[in-house]
Amino acid sequence: xxxxxxxxxxxVKAAPNxxxxxxASRMGAWWPKGKTVGQxxxxxxxxxxxxxxxxxxxDADGNETRWGTVLAWEPPSRLLLGWQLNTHWRYDxxxxxxxxxxxxxAEGGGTLVTLEHRNLERFGTDAxxxxxxxxxxxxxxxxxxxxxxxx
Amino acid sequence: xxxxxxxxxxxxxxxDPTRRRIFERIAARPAPVGELARGLPVSRPAVxxxxxxxxxxxxxxxxxxxTRRIYRIDPRGIAAIRGWLDGQWAxxxxxxxxxxxxxTDQGKPE
Numbered sequence: 001x002x003x004x005x006x007x008x009x010x011x012v013k014a015a016p017n018x019x020x021x022x023x024a025s026r027m028g029a030w031w032p033k034g035k036t037v038g039q040x041x042x043x044x045x046x047x048x049x050x051x052x053x054x055x056x057x058x059d060a061d062g063n064e065t066r067w068g069t070v071l072a073w074e075p076p077s078r079l080l081l082g083w084q085l086n087t088h089w090r091y092d093x094x095x096x097x098x099x100x101x102x103x104x105x106a107e108g109g110g111t112l113v114t115l116e117h118r119n120l121e122r123f124g125t126d127a128x129x130x131x132x133x134x135x136x137x138x139x140x141x142x143x144x145x146x147x148x149x150x151x
Numbered sequence: 152x153x154x155x156x157x158x159x160x161x162x163x164x165x166x167d168p169t170r171r172r173i174f175e176r177i178a179a180r181p182a183p184v185g186e187l188a189r190g191l192p193v194s195r196p197a198v199x200x201x202x203x204x205x206x207x208x209x210x211x212x213x214x215x216x217x218t219r220r221i222y223r224i225d226p227r228g229i230a231a232i233r234g235w236l237d238g239q240w241a242x243x244x245x246x247x248x249x250x251x252x253x254x255t256d257q258g259k260p261e
Binding site: 004006008010011012013014018019022023026029030031032035113115117120 | 233236237239240241242243244245246247248249250251252254255256
């Protein structure tokens with residue numbers, strides 16, 4: 001089973017190199033508060049500036065919670081991140097879904113930022129494996145579903 | 152769009168706590184209605200009603216095994232996860248745009 005990737009495009013006023021920098025190097029400053037996976041709120045989200053670097057959040061106590069892996073670091077035009085959070089919102093080194101960001105000069109100035117999150121069917125594989133265990137279930141994901149549904 | 156509709160239906164279906172518990176049980180292990188109803192503070196017909204809603208939302212399906220019907224997770228339910236994740240990215244990117252444009256307008260040197 002294959003699932004259509006998530007594709008979203010936005011336009012920002014900054015030039016591509018600046019947009020790339022703000023996106024990747026200041027992620028903790030713009031990522032919505034409370035929408036992270038660590039035990040405590042994040043103070044920083046780190047995308048290490050190299051292929052095979054780590055992608056993680058850090059809280060005020062210095063605890064780090066891993067999100068994934070940097071697969072390609074190609075400023076100013078492309079960033080490829082491995083999103084490795086499973087349906088329990090836990091880092092799973094065996095799960096790999098790709099999030100590709102492209103930064104292209106927009107007509108009339110600024111940058112078109114396109115995000116593609118693909119390999120989503122791998123969440124299903126993951127889910128299918130969880131289902132085999134009797135104490136499976138997706139509590140954390142379901143809580144998130146519920147919060148969204150109740151909003 | 153089909154994906155969006157499925158996701159919305161799925162989200163709404165999981166908004167009910169009892170229904171969510173039933174879904175979690177099915178996610179843990181395919182089961183007939185009697186087993187799903189065990190230990191829940193609702194009647195068996197109520198569980199059947201919840202199962203109907205979960206089925207309509209594309210989250211579970213059923214197969215016949217002799218005279219029993221076994222409920223299991225419908226892979227299309229994964230489409231709900233996609234829909235939810237899509238919403239997360241939408242708000243994250245909107246937050247990024249706000250932040251980046253503010254930085255640009257202020258002309259802050261980095």
